Amino acid sequence: MAKVVALVDRDAREGTVRRSACALLTLARRLGEPVAVCPARPDEETIGVLGRHGATEIWCPDSSAISLPGQRGPSESVTGTETDLLVAVARHLDPAAILIAATHRGQEAAARLAIRLDSGIITDAVDIRPGPIAVQRCLADSHLVESTVVRGTPIITVRPEAAVPEPSPAVPAVRTIAVEPSRTRAPRIVATPKPRAAAPALDHADIVVAGGRGLGSRAAFAVLADVAEALGAALAGSHTAAELGWIPPEARVGLTGKTVNPRLYLACGVSGSVRHRAGMQGAKTVVAIGDDPAAPIFKLAELGVVGDARAILPALLEEIRARIPIT
Template structure:
């Protein structure tokens, strides 16, 4: 079987769920080869092996992680030249898509972004126009370079026993144009990562900028907190928590939309959730058409009542 390159992003030194999803998809096409940038491959190899990685390549050259985007594309191009892979799979994040685009140019290959499924022949499925249509596409020239949205599939274990191999790369001077001069750690909230959470509680314009009730309910459920674009644009919550077409795509078991009208932009990022609960004062809010359960009411009254009941049932 041909190798399939999987870029395995680490989150705080551990393997993130999106990387395990990529490995699951890669096994349909060929033998997954995980690529880890920077330090951490030695601690990640076990987890990657549990989900089917047959090899783990560690790219530890500081130039790859000290500069933005371009060195990673060069490193992947060199790995692809050595392995002749059947495909390259990358998580569909802002950085991932830029790396993928640069890599496709270097390889002279076709590029598909934001896939939600990948078949054995490396053909893909995408959702477009805010999820209203599904598109099936294939790369017709070169090595398929594909970015996949988080929560596209459920990670499936397939134990393998890879070893860590250091892959030496050469980073050109032209790729060193934008250096990372400082890194500020994300403030720990004690909540699960938004893109990986089983339960998400999101707040929108209806919060009026007060996310206290949203956070309270999220903490009672062990959930992640999200926000609509309106809330983010108003400066009420950080952009990294935005759910939607221009934010993060989530697909939890339960999604609670509090004070969110349900604009197409937001629905594109959460409509694949297994169960959706909407809380809104406006009975005509579009979000109710998507919800499995709709509650017409003030979120500042409804959410604390639900959080209190959850706490009572758990006590």
């Protein structure tokens, strides 16, 4: 049976295997024998989680160091990246496909891997069928298309919440492989906004607080960030908010940004264009605040507040802090 590689993504805050990695192993079982690839040697808990979801083998570098994008330093010549590890495993196993979660980092790793292996790539799949055939959404999620790779090893990135992890117990063998670092220097982040404490990843957040052009200024967006922090939510924004520099590009929600499926989506000053709705229409509950009652976002909202978000947000923040005391 052909092997199917799934890259394991871990929660940086909790050190646990992300749900998306278990979902990838579930999808991999449809195509062949699932093989997990870990950037570092797995502990017993990780081996147990991956084994419960069908991994028959777990591959990791024969050294414990795999750097993430933007984290290379003076030791670049002796440290590999996730892409370097996947290249080594792919050349050794010749897998039927390589599956990677469609996160910001995963998309970058997949693109670099496709170049290194001279292979085709399909991004943002919502389902995978034998072939392998990748199913994608297009035109603001209104249509489904099926795609296949016709060159090299199929590389497919899958939306984190596209599949439900299903147990299939196995006893995985842990194997190591020598990783040769690429001669191409990985980009380094020179400056980045200071992250707020314990902010959840946008892809996996239960609550998302988003702002748009209607907030009017960077200062108003700072108040929105305080609201997100008070709720323990991820901060996001519209395409226009990203263009104006009020949020980083990776926090943009929409057709050309992130797709989110939170339990609560709080939209402030967001008009709700087609491309923005494509990224958040899977939210369970939508609450909208804005001064235009005809804005499309109100058609999606279970609760709409018509008014100036810049005046409403400070009062909302005060009420949230009164009900959820800061510890």
